[in-house]
Amino acid sequence: MDLKVLVFAPLIFSLIFLLPIFSGRSILIRRIAKTLAGIHFLYSLMFLVFFDNSQTYNYPTELTFMGQKWFGSLGISLSMGLDGISLLFVLLTSFLIFIACLASKGAVNSKHSLYYALIFILETALLGVFSSTDMFEFFMYWEMELIPMYFLISLWGSGNAKKSAMKFLLYTFIGSLFMLCGFLMLYNFNFISTSQLTADISSLKFDYDNAPMYLQIVTSILILIGFAVKLPIVPLHSWLPSAHVDAPTPVSMLLAGVLLKMGAYGIMRFNIQMLSDAFLILVPYIAILAFINVVYAAILAYYQVDIKKIVAYSSISSMGLVLLGLCSSNSIGICGAVILMLAHGIISAGLFFVVGIIHKRTGTRQLVLLSGIASVMPRLAGFTLILVLASIGVPLLMSFPGEFLIFFGALISSLTNNYLIQVVALSSIIILVLAACYLMKLMHGVFYQELSEQYLKLKDVTVNEFIVLFTLSLIVIVFGILPMSIIDIISPYINVIVEAFGG
């Protein structure tokens, strides 16, 4: 059980695919990729089996170079470890990469070896983000994820892919430069107050006896900008619809499934846990942004004509709810946010996959051109219904416990005196209606109207697609019924995060 192996194995897989023996043998490449990703997922499950939620970090490990730390004298090291929250995200990443490899059949038709190599490099970066326990190591993986993602969108995407990919790259890069400034301020003030050079996430402190409050707020805002681009929070969201729409299906699944979660994960780790005093001051503004996120994105989603865009905007809306959960800053709300993130990872991946299938079969994604295909594709319609209902937040499906805990947590939150969060939470409940509106519009428009003649000969899902959809739907149902299995793993760690707010 070595975390190093888990994180760096995909990097080695990617090197395998660049060997010249694979050139031109696309089927062989895909099979090997599927197998490797599957084995990797099984291996990551082993980490769940031997997980012990009473320790601060499970499986701690550190990468050294001939006994030297990464930046020895500056206290920066390549150290990794898993706590409950990061373990779940590691599992989600590994699982979605496996699913994306399955879903790549038919969606990717050229340059197979480069494609799978980039997917596996991306996997290393994502696993690194979630498992690093050092601030600068975290930042390194955060940046490392950009290059494979840029090429995945730009080389295999459709439509205006090159422009969207560049937009994605620039937004995230600018955001991460702000974040770097914030990290360095944190590092520097930690050094001033404790006179210890360290970038270890669990021991960093912004001691505000030595630094004025406004500096902590500046640091918090700088870091928040980086995460807000990724999450995305509304004024910084405009890269997301274009990138999601133009990316190939498996890449959209990964974008929505894992990449958006990095932002919320970062806010949880840095803004809430480390900079709690500043977060207390910023919380009203963030809560209002979260409300705008929820409602604005939902309204935009309702008026889209492209079904992939509807799914993309619904992601932004869900992420707004996650942000609201984080704003409540008590263990219930954050617990709900984590569950909703995981649920959204599974559900949005499934929805993007459905959209990919529809686009492949019918050749269009326009809502007006599609109608009534449930009668020729009944299985697809069934799976889509499960995913759509889950996305709306119907009980006994996976996102319901998340949304419920978020609203509950926000309502009992005692952070602000003037009930702002309660007001925001109550107004945000409208999302349940709005989500039902746009998703039912999608469901109704695509599947349940008169079948037009040109779609009479559509084939239902293939075995490969059936496996993907079945797995995703099964997870949605199982964890909808048994949310406690997730809560048991994460609750000790969430209590650590909210310690500063008095639970």
Next chain:
Amino acid sequence: MNFISDVSNSMLSEFILFITIFILSVISMFYNLKFHKLSKWIALIGVSFSLFSLKFLQLEPIFYAFKESVISDTFTVFIKAVILITAFIIILLSKKNVTKRNHKTFQFYTLLLSAVLSSLFVVSANDFLTLTVSLEMLSFCTYFLIAYKKGYLSKEASFKYIVTNSFATATYLFGVSYLYGITSSLNFGTINDYFLQHEPTVFYTISILLISVGLLFKLAILPFSNWILDVYEGSATSVSAFISTIPKIAVLAIFARLLVFIFGYSFVLPLILIFLSVITAVWANALAIRQRNILRLLACSSSANVSYMLFALSLVSVYNLSTVLFYLLTYIFMNLGAFSAVIILENSNYSSKLYEFKGFAYSNPLFTLAFAVCMFGLAGFPITSGFIAKLYFFSAIIRSGAIFIPPLIIMALTMAIACYYYTKVVKLMFERNGISENEILPHRASSPTVILYACAAITVLVGIVPVGLIEVCKFIAYNL
């Protein structure tokens, strides 16, 4: 006797380089065309011996030679080693690039080595007279090197360089004369002692500003940077590689020394330097977006990178100096990698226009990988040394004080622009070439190819294991 001990303790490498230049110029009288390959080997051997001789110089205690007009300490020896290694690489790069156009290679290497020699003098100057003479010598060699390529463009570039440089030199000399008027000395140590005892006046501030103009011109910082695009495009590519590295190393090194010893009594100069470096970063990066020629793009990139280094340098501290050294070292290798890629293209009859890069990912995957590593390194993505350099740069500025965060954020935004245009070049290589497949570049181990791969390998290696280099840089900065 005194002369010999001075030379052997402080100027050995310069002496060997001087002998090499002498041999080259004598041989060039007799064998003009026949033995042009010989010239490269003589130059390489001269540079290697000169590099080797650095080992015998005295480091501790600091050695002053020629009546304290020349200094030799750990810092100068380190910078000299960097300059000589860079010169070695540039000589390797320039072989075919020069001989293809012009057979008088002896002259080329004579000029190149003279320029290297004068850069070494610039680094070891401890006196404004030495500095002035060696800077002038560097400029003169550069004029000829720029004009060396055939065609109208190089002549125009050279003339532009001459005119603007004369202005900068005159301003510089004016500043030096002011300083001489105040302190009645040209020696750095004496001037420093004078200002330790006397309160600096407004004339002191004026004089150091004027002196800085001459140095900023060489670094291509904004008001004095209009020459850089035309010079890079007009001169031979190996000469551009030379201009982008060696004079910048030398001038940054002497700037560091001046900032530590003489310029430190004024608070105006650092503020002006920060302001200039910020606007240079904005200017250079904004200009680079629209460039259609890889050489012009690299010109903008070098100006931008130097502005980052100047920013860190102007806030003098040991930590910042080590940052500048680290940034400089990583920048040299990434930059030379990019230039060697351009030279490989030119050797295979491609032009230096950006669209020529289309489709290389399919015909030359290894070349693409190495070039992409250099480009991503310049953009500052992880697992390259550029990322570590950027991290180190940001941490140095933030350590200097919270007041420098607003200019730093502007710098950060310009870095994002830089990320855009570097990525665009890499993206072009993945685009299908509309007309036909590119011809496969020669894969035999020609020296530019080897240098490109080596530079890419160093960039990745330092990006993964930066510890050793950081310790070295700290040690050197501590010793200035």
